[in-house]
Amino acid sequence: MIADVVFDLPLHHPFSYLVPPGLRLSRGQRVSAPLHGRQRVGLVVELRTGDAAGLKPIQRAVEPVPILSAAALALGRWAAEESLSSLGSTLLSLLPPPPRAGAAEPVAPAAEPHHGAASLPELWVGSQREARLVDVLAGSSDAALLIVPDRESAARWAKRLDAARLDSGAPDADRRAAWFAASRGRARVVVGARSALLVPLPPPATVALLDEHDAAHKPPGAPRLHSRELIIERARLEGSRLLLLSPTPSVESWWRADSGRFLRPAPEPGPWPEILTADTRGILRHHPLTLPLTRAIEEMTRAGRRVALIVTRGGAALACNECGLLLRCPECGIALALSRDRQTLGCRLCARSEPVPDTCAGCGGHVLSPFGWDPERVQASVIKRFPRLRVSRDPRNAQVVVGTPTLLRNIPPGSLGGVGFVQLDGLLRLPDFRAGERAWQILWAAAEAVGPRGRVVVQTLHPEHYAVQAARAQDRDGFYKQELRFRAELGYPPFRRLCVVSVRGRSEAGALALIAEAHGVVSGLSGLTVYPAAPLGAPGARSSRWSFTIKGPTELPRLLAPALVPFAERGRRQAGVVEVEMDPVS
C-alpha cells in the first residue's frame, strides 16, 4: 500500500511512501515520515496500491485515527485552489499542533458529515445579533462551531458559551482535546480562530462567524483565504446552517444578500447616538480639538463617563487643507500615496506615478499636506487643555483615552460616553479601495460603543462623505448602495477580483528580473487586467521588493493557476521569493 502525503511546503504535489505492514492508515490521518533526511509531520491525502519500489516507509501515525474527514480534505483542497496555495501548507495550517511523540491520548475518528439540505447563509446585522446567537446555540442540541477573529474574542466567547477552545490562545493539549472531543460529539460547542475552520462536527451542525467584516479573519500567512469564504464553502458542502454576524458587513456579503444568496433579516432601527461633525478646515494645525469635541469631553467626563479619542496617522495621502480635496488616481479612484521622499505621488494599484502638484486642482489652494496627528501629540495637547483629567493611552483607569481605531474593538456596547475622531480624514486617505468601507465600519463601531445616550464627534474635512452621512442616519442601505455603485464603476470586489504578485529579491537586479518574468507569465492570459509592476517602499533606495496587481473575474484563481503556480513554485532561485496573494485585504 502506498500513501500520498502532503507537508507544510510551498510545493503543489504530494510525496509517496510505503505503508509498512501492520500500520493501518486512512485518508486524513497525520503521519510522521522521512523528508530530506528527517522525520516531518504530514497528512495522508490518498491511499493506493501500486509499485512501492524505491519508496521510503512511513515512520508512524501521529494519531491512531484521521484528524480530518474526507469532507474536510475536499474543503481544504478547494481552499488551496482558491488561494493559489499548496494543499499541504493550507491543510497543515488548519490543524491543532501534533502531540509530543509517544504521548498517548484518547481520540476518536473524525465525524463524517452527511450532505444536508443546503439552506442559505444568514447575515445578522442587528444590535441583538450576539444575544440571539447565544440563544440559538443554547436552544439547540446540534453541534456548533463559532469562528472569531482573534484570541481575545475566543477567550470571551468560550466563557460566554461554556465552549471548548480550539485557538492558539489555549494550551496545546486542550486544543487537541477540544478538536477530538468535537469530532465525536463530546464537546457540543467549540470556539476558535481560523485554525478551527476544518474541525469535523457530527451532523447536523451550526457554524457561525463573528465580526464577518473583520480583516483579522485574513491575516498574513496560510491559510491565505478569508475565514468568511472558507466557512461559506464549508456550510455549503456539508449543508450546515451558517450565521454571519456583523453590524457592518463586508461589501461582498451585503452584495450577496442583495442578490438573494444570503438571507438578511431586516434589523429594527433602535435608539441611536448623536453623531456630530466638526469641520477642521484650517483649525487642526496647532490643536487637535474643535469646540464640539472639547464640549463633549467636558460634558461626558463631568457626568462620570469615559471618552475615547481615535487618532489615525496622516501618513500616506495628500489633501488640500483649504477645501479638503483628496488627490486620487483618476483611473482607480483610490488615494494617491506620497512617496517616502515626498517627491512623487503613486497609485498603489496601477503604479501610475506623478509629481506632487503645487496647487489644489479644486480651489487653487497652496497647502497640500498629509498632516495628521499621532496619539502622543494628541495626548500631550489634551493634557494641556484638561490638566485635571486623567488622559491616558491605557483604557484602564482613564477618563480620556487616546488610541487608534483598534481601541473600539471588543468593547462592550454603551461602555463609553463619547468617541471623538480627531481627524477621520486619516482613514479616508488610506490608499486603498476599502478606505470608505473601513471608515464606515469604525464610525458604526463608535456609535455602538457609546450607545444611545452617548455622543460621537467626527472632526473631518469631509462631513458630506457618504460613510459619515450614513452612519449618522443609521442608514446601512444608504452606505452600501453608494459603495456598491463605486465598486461597480471602477471594477472592484465584489464585481471583480484582485490578486497581488510580489517578489522579495536578494538584489535589486534579481528582484527586477524576477518581477518582470512573473509579469510576462500572466500578461499573456486573456480576460485579465495586469497592471504594471512598481517597487514597494522607498523608491530609489535599492528596492528589492516589487509587486503588481491583477484584476479579473470570479474564476481568477483558476485562470491564473496553470501559469502562475508552476512559476511561483520554481521561481524562487537566488533571485528571490515569489508570493501570490488572492483577494488582498489591504
Next chain:
DNA sequence: AGCACGCCGACT
C-alpha cells in the same frame, strides 16, 4: 590541501 560561501536543485 582545507574550508567558507553561495548558488541551486531536491525533498517520496
Next chain:
DNA sequence: GTCGGCGTGCTC
C-alpha cells in the same frame, strides 16, 4: 521552507 551537494575561490 529547508537542507545539503558541489563549484568557486580564498586562507593558513
